[in-house]
Amino acid sequence: MLSRTSASHAYYRGLKKEPFSFLSSADLSSSRPLSNRSIWRESNRQAHRSLKPASTLASSTAVNATKEIPARAQELYDKLTAVKDSAASYVSLSRLQLALRGLETENPVIRVALLGVEDRTTAARQFAKVLLVDPLSTELPWESDLETIEDDGRSILLRYGDVAGIAMENPLLRTLLIPSPVLKAYNLEILIANLTPQSAVPIDGTSTVNPAHLMLVPRLELQASTGNQFTAVHYPAHKSILYGEGVCNCLELGRLTVGWPDSQISRRMMKVVFGLRASLDERVESVEDQVAAVDVELASSAIKSFRESIQNATKFEHEWFRSGMPAVADWLAQDLNRANRPIKPAIRHLTRSLLDDAEEAIMGDEMHHLRTTAASAVPEDKRRSIRDSLDVWAERAHTELRDQMDIAFNGRGWRRLKWWKLFWRVDDIEMIATDVLQRRWLVQAEKDIIWLTGRIEGAGFFRNSTDMTRMLDTNPVVGNGQSKNEENPDSASTPPSPMSSTDLPFQVDPHQSPPSFGPWPRNISLARTRMSMEAVPFLQLSGQVLVWKTVNLSLFSTVFSGMLYFFVEGTSIYGVGAVAALGIAWSMRSLQRQWETERQGWESEVRESGRKVLKDTQDTVAAIIDKEGRAEEHAEDVKERRVAKASINMARQALSKLE
Numbered sequence: 154m155l156s157r158t159s160a161s162h163a164y165y166r167g168l169k170k171e172p173f174s175f176l177s178s179a180d181l182s183s184s185r186p187l188s189n190r191s192i193w194r195e196s197n198r199q200a201h202r203s204l205k206p207a208s209t210l211a212s213s214t215a216v217n218a219t220k221e222i223p224a225r226a227q228e229l230y231d232k233l234t235a236v237k238d239s240a241a242s243y244v245s246l247s248r249l250q251l252a253l254r255g256l257e258t259e260n261p262v263i264r265v266a267l268l269g270v271e272d273r274t275t276a277a278r279q280f281a282k283v284l285l286v287d288p289l290s291t292e293l294p295w296e297s298d299l300e301t302i303e304d305d306g307r308s309i310l311l312r313y314g315d316v317a318g319i320a321m322e323n324p325l326l327r328t329l330l331i332p333s334p335v336l337k338a339y340n341l342e343i344l345i346a347n348l349t350p351q352s353a354v355p356i357d358g359t360s361t362v363n364p365a366h367l368m369l370v371p372r373l374e375l376q377a378s379t380g381n382q383f384t385a386v387h388y389p390a391h392k393s394i395l396y397g398e399g400v401c402n403c404l405e406l407g408r409l410t411v412g413w414p415d416s417q418i419s420r421r422m423m424k425v426v427f428g429l430r431a432s433l434d435e436r437v438e439s440v441e442d443q444v445a446a447v448d449v450e451l452a453s454s455a456i457k458s459f460r461e462s463i464q465n466a467t468k469f470e471h472e473w474f475r476s477g478m479p480a481v482a483d484w485l486a487q488d489l490n491r492a493n494r495p496i497k498p499a500i501r502h503l504t505r506s507l508l509d510d511a512e513e514a515i516m517g518d519e520m521h522h523l524r525t526t527a528a529s530a531v532p533e534d535k536r537r538s539i540r541d542s543l544d545v546w547a548e549r550a551h552t553e554l555r556d557q558m559d560i561a562f563n564g565r566g567w568r569r570l571k572w573w574k575l576f577w578r579v580d581d582i583e584m585i586a587t588d589v590l591q592r593r594w595l596v597q598a599e600k601d602i603i604w605l606t607g608r609i610e611g612a613g614f615f616r617n618s619t620d621m622t623r624m625l626d627t628n629p630v631v632g633n634g635q636s637k638n639e640e641n642p643d644s645a646s647t648p649p650s651p652m653s654s655t656d657l658p659f660q661v662d663p664h665q666s667p668p669s670f671g672p673w674p675r676n677i678s679l680a681r682t683r684m685s686m687e688a689v690p691f692l693q694l695s696g697q698v699l700v701w702k703t704v705n706l707s708l709f710s711t712v713f714s715g716m717l718y719f720f721v722e723g724t725s726i727y728g729v730g731a732v733a734a735l736g737i738a739w740s741m742r743s744l745q746r747q748w749e750t751e752r753q754g755w756e757s758e759v760r761e762s763g764r765k766v767l768k769d770t771q772d773t774v775a776a777i778i779d780k781e782g783r784a785e786e787h788a789e790d791v792k793e794r795r796v797a798k799a800s801i802n803m804a805r806q807a808l809s810k811l812e
Contacts, residue, residue, distance in 0.1 A: 398428030531782035550598035710736015
């Protein structure tokens with residue numbers, strides 16, 4: 154029993170006092186609410202570039218002072234600085250700054266955040282007082298001042314001071330200097346603040362940051378000079394205690410701690426304390442437990458009775474252990490002494506925690522990128538389905554070309570262009586040939602590819618493409634600068650005129666492949682237009698030339714035979730007729746042979762052009778199906794994450810050397 158009393162006395166008497174240096178309150182790093190993850194990352198980069206050093210709010214001597222980093226921590230300090238530069242989008246800059254400041258001195262100040270869930274900090278201040286008082290001394294004025302201080306909504310920062318009082322005025326918090334041996338022995342400072350449900354969840358409601366990590370970076374609200382606007386300021390801590398009294402507050406604590414990581418580092422850095430009535434038996438709680446229950450009133454009563462008389466030591470011991478305070482006090486003192494270690498364990502845990510958070514943020518960003526690209530990419534089953542539909546279209550189009558061309562070239566209209574009908578049908582060649590192209594040449598195939606293109610667009614193949622502006626151009630401009638719908642208001646009541654080259658919205662080059670995509674694949678329509686402008690007029694010209702040559706040869710043979718009859722004596726009428734008949738027969742035979750060759754050549758050209766344009770269309774659409782709609786990797790983001798990972802790994806290696 155007495156040994157346990159001596160142990161409790163040793164906690165308050167402390168170890169050999171170590172020198173300490175105050176941590177400037179200027180290591181606050183402000184942030185503002187953001188709407189989404191990409192804006193948060195960009196604003197974090199801007200904040201990193203324009204971030205003021207923490208020492209700018211200190212004295213002029215501190216501003217110009219050269220930092221003398223201990224040699225054993227120099228490597229880790231340099232690696233963390235590199236993390237600050239290369240992974241600013243993923244690391245918490247306020248926590249990183251706190252870790253860097255902890256490496257700048259031999260005995261850095263350790264900050265513990267005491268967060269209450271009530272609207273006022275009264276209960277949290279009473280808990281802090283019991284945690285920091287020295288029962289071996291008489292009641293000091295700061296103890297009553299801490300309980301009775303006016304609650305103006307600002308947080309309170311408790312620091313060690315030989316003389317109690319207010320250290321400085323700050324719109325964010327009030328700094329109180331108290332002569333507590335606990336603060337002096339461990340070079341400790343305690344931040345007492347409110348924890349509202351709004352400050353315990355992500356600002357924009359969409360962030361994937363673990364709520365437990367937000368407890369280590371309390372948000373202090375600074376009201377603007379005008380209006381009801383508030384600015385959130387992050388004030389990081391090495392360790393954090395969540396405290397709440399009563400059933401309602403305990404339920405609220407349970408809601409806020411959902412999703413906390415259950416690891417050794419988290420148990421050493423965060424603790425939940427419930428303020429409940431103590432049982433009659435002494436509580437046996439481990440310092441490793443992440444949840445503890447204390448009775449502040451019973452602990453205050455124990456301290457008061459011990460101060461009244463040393464004879465109450467047994468009562469003090471019994472009530473003190475019943476209140477559950479020893480487990481919390483031991484947890485508070487844990488990892489605060491360096492004890493022949495290169496750095497304090499609290500600094501090491503903070504560094505490892507922020508590196509873990511940064512690595513988790515990078516992984517979250519990678520997963521977000523993968524989900525985004527996966528959502529924008531076309532599923533493989535849909536891609537295969539459309540590719541099968543393209544193959545079916547190609548097969549049907551080739552069949553249509555064969556069957557429709559057989560029907561067209563064996564039909565009545567094309568038979569009108571027989572060689573012996575050419576004399577009175579020569580002016581109908583262009584009309585009949587054009588009718589073959591417009592009515593029989595891949596008409597259904599063009600409609601089907603338009604429908605298939607709609608499926609491709611609807612499946613999302615052009616979601617990330619900028620060429621869709623061309624596909625949406627359904628009102629092309631003709632050569633005179635007017636749209637086709639505005640060229641002639643009475644066009645609906647007048648028959649269309651033959652298309653000329655100036656009426657086209659593009660220039661046709663017979664030696665150059667046509668554009669592959671407009672509102673749909675235009676290979677078929679452009680090939681039809683090209684043949685209408687080149688092959689049909691050539692056939693028309695060939696027919697006219699052959700008729701002219703035939704007529705000329707027939708007339709020449711007739712005139713020649715007449716000249717023979719009049720100028721050559723002894724020429725009979727039968728001989729002259731034979732010469733004329735021979736010339737006419739020769740011209741007709743030449744007309745038949747050459748015109749049929751021209752017709753068959755034109756037929757072959759039309760069929761071959763159809764096969765080529767179908768192959769080109771199939772290849773063009775197949776290339777789009779294979780290449781478009783894929784997940785795109787942004788090289789800049791990938792490089793940024795890779796560099797950030799490398800800097801974090803190097804910082805881990807430097808940290809492992811100090812363990």
